[in-house]
Amino acid sequence: MVNILIVIVSLSLIIWIYLLLFRGGFWLSNQRINNNLQPLDEYPSICAIIPARNEADVLPISLKSLLNQEYSGDFSIILVDDQSDDNTGNVAQEIANICKKDGQLKVISGQPLATGWSGKLWAMKQGIEEANKLDNKPDYLLLTDADIEHHNSNLQELVKQAETEKLAMTSLMVKLRCDSFWEQFLIPAFVFFFEKLYPFSWVNNPRNKMAAAAGGCILIRRQILEEIGGIEVVKQALIDDCSLAAAVKAKLQEDRENIEQGIWLGLSEKTLSLRPYDNLDSIWNMVARTAYTQLNYSPLLLIGTLLGLTIVYLVAPISLIIGLIINSSAIIILGGITWLLMTISYLPTLKLYQCSVFWGLTLPLIGLLYGLMTLDSAWRHWRGKGGGWKGRVYVNS
Secondary structure: OHHHHHHHHHHHHHHHHHHHHHOOOHHHOOOEOOOOOOOOOOOOOEEEEEEEOOOOOOHHHHHHHHHOOOOOOOEEEEEEEOOOOOOHHHHHHHHHHHOOOOOOEEEEEOOOOOOOOOHHHHHHHHHHHHHOOOOOOOOEEEEEOOOEEOOOOHHHHHHHHHHHOOOOEEEEEEEOOOOOHHHHHHHHHHHHHHHHHOOHHHHOOOOOOOOOOOOOEEEEEHHHHHHOOOHHHHOOOOOHHHHHHHHHHHHHHHOHHHOOOOEEEEEEEEEEEOOOOOOHHHHHHHHHOOHHHHOOOOHHHHHHHHHHHHHHHHHHHHHHHHHHHHOOHHHHHHHHHHHHHHHHHHHHHHHHOOOOHHHHHHHHHHHHHHHHHHHHHHHHHHOOOOEEEOOEEEOOO
16 A cells, blocks of 8 residues: 555656646746837737626726727727626716727627627627728737726737737736635636646747637737637637637648747736635636536546546645655655645745745645536536526537
């Protein structure tokens, strides 16, 4: 039994050595916008598309942050009021009037959800169609959520990054709210797991097939969106941001002339999500909504994921405890080193979110909870619940 446990904890240790050294440095959290880029001679035209369903409470901050962008080029905003019942459209227009930017914002009423579409993407499609009716079609589209507070130079920085590096798509994982106990406990880990699943340095390498984006803030060239077939190509995707990134990168890699043109995904400390997650239930639902989708609804991948989470996150503390009980120095050392590496890998993300380093010791428990969320996601799918969001439930097969 002791030998078997030594083999298992050694496997966990090897996995963490691989993750630290050979997984694109995901844990360093070092992919950021380059703020030292030179100003552009000419700034392209931008149109922001905001799908908004019952967002009246956050618009006074989020919409105002967009209306007050310090951008040197032409910038317009289209907000799609997606069947809201909280006066979202009127609130948006009032904010624009107060900011004396009513000419910059156009609010349109979204049509009832069409068959075969997820709600957010259906609203986004309508906003994009409206943008294409503008006399001066925008060079770029900024696809952003209604609950994002953009710092005043965010658009300028995104455009400089995109133009200087000739990027087809530039995306920021905005800083999620991390104030409550549950947010500090689970939100940094959400970002950590996302980076581990999609190492940003691999995403940002035009020759690597890895693709991902963060849907809260995506700047995409209008032309490349048209070339991949429009937003329709991901119309049923619940994880629409990563699906869109995959479609864009695949298109770029098909075209040898554009091989140096890629996509970019990074972290932001200044552009913020206003969405609160004050309790476990709200975070649980956020993860369970799409976790099984991420596994392509595969029972085998689900089993593999749960087994992997156990080996990667739970074996170290369990083996350490068992080693202390049975007084096995080998198991104690292996378990302790593995847990230490796990904790060290989490520290840059905790620093980003200004959380205590002691939260790093809780990563095994966090891994257990995320495993249970993933299992619940599969259970919801099997019961026909699908991915629920904003009062809608999507059932995928």
